[in-house]
Amino acid sequence: MSASRGPAFTVRGLGKRYNLVTAVEDVSFTVTAGTAAALVGPAGAGKTTILRILLGLLEPSAGSVAVGGHGLPGTARAMGGMLDPRGMHPARTARDHLLVYAAAVGVSNERVDEVIELVGLGPTADAKAEALTAGQQTRVALAAALLGDPPLLVLDEPAAGLDNAERAWLHEFLRGHTRRGGTVLLSSESLAAVIPVVDKLIVLSAGSVAYEGSPTRLRRSHPDRLVVASSTPIALATTLAAQGFTDVVIRPDGRLAVAEASEGQIHDAARVAGVRLDSITPDPIHPDRVLASLAKPARPQPTPYPGVAAHLPTPHGIPR
Template sequence: MTAEQPPAFAVRGLTKRYDLVTAVEGVDFTAPSGTVTALVGPRGAGKTTILRVLLGLVEASSGTVTGRRESPRDVGAVLTPRGLHPRRGARAHLSVYAAALRVPPRRVWEVLGLVGLDEDTEIKPDAMSSGQRTRLALATALLADPKVLVLDDPMAGLDHTEHGWLQDFLRKHARRGGSALLTAESLAAVLPAAEHIVVVHEGGVAYEGSATRLRRGHPDRLVVAASTPVALATGLAAEGYTDSVIRPDGRLAIAEANEAQIKAAADSARVRIESIIPDPIHPDRVLASLTKPTRVASPPMPYGIPR
């Protein structure tokens, strides 16, 4: 991101209250231009509220939102629900929106091709799979050729193939100079596409930074059963491998060192190794560690108010 390329969104001190209920409070994060940014967190964390404030659909109680938006056409959105007319086929649906946006009719066929629906132009939402409905909603968002895409829970209900397609689409959009901001309840679902991660928890930001830095703080480990765990940990530390944790069952969970290095340290310390078992950290375990409940649940939100 440079001085000539402002962020897609910059959020500072964002707070939204509904009467006595605070949906989000003091939210700060930046969605850099030219990247895919994911707002990740459990249901009710405040992700949808943040998106709706960014889109101008909900007025913030306080805070500021700035970004790379010269006109409303610079932002395309996929919301929940998807907003698809049940009686209109894909082409007819897009034609209505194209007319409203004053884009030429040929753009309908272009976006159908971009999302892979060019052979399903007459299919209606009731007959569509979840993936097809998401593709059609995305095609609607693309009609004005926006620089920024805002997608609310686009991975919901998608199978493995559709996940892969959407991840690839978002990566290509960023490589072309576009930006995307999406929400998800699963960190694993967005890691293949998202470069920038914002973990939202209880209406605030629990983590912001690169996916690489997040994983570095929660590394995969080798779990070792040893005759003297403390001696093995001491031997590893002497070799520079200081990230070892003794678990309640007495086994040693070791990061950074590989199996050969662990065995060499055990030989030097005269420690007997009984077993070495890989313990890869699933991304959603990382997410769970960042979003442990810390407060009493808020009262139910008024009907129709998104979280």
């Protein structure tokens, strides 16, 4: 894998429409080689559409995408994709599923054994798909994406349906891929599910970018708070501001929501202000609360004729 730090994925002014339905509108972002990034948003936000365009399974209506560059190979094997649903035939074993794909992409059967070992399938490789758990099916789909040893991975909802142990394994696997110089672009409906593993977030709202940047920067703009009930909220807020704690919000119930100050610092400010403290309650901000504040639910789309639902075609993807 290349250790280049140039762009692995570049998206500029991307748009996708299906007749009267707008799935993606004016989306732009870049993902640097050797990093992990996530497209995050509620169902219908445009995540899968963007990934399918990057994989060459859909044509954009507007804008452009570029994959590779700066030393990254431009061949089909440079990129491995995993779509949702995983597309395994219920009566086919995991090993047979991978052998079919190995023949399709022109790699040896020995490579099938390698990726089975790489993703930790073990004896499960000879079980039929219908007997596999969601986590095991994800490992099979990931193994298929890895057959060509691609530096770039595009993964649609890889953590969907996984338990905590499987999610932890997936995170460590993806971190290992980026440590070796590879690049990951994944999608998720949960911000909490991707923060432990990604360097960059692209939050989508109704097909457009609502936030692009690091998890750390997003966290700084949505900090945990202490909620303070006091005898004179305004006096306490004024004293806290004078001491440098300016991120203080007076809630409708009269309590203060204070960011970046410790309980001890709030007690000190109360003594200076001559204010009685009645309670201090932690209010940690869950990442998915942050996501809900950034991303609107999927917008309703017009129907082409009265009484006829708009049809969003599902393109043929890479079965997994």
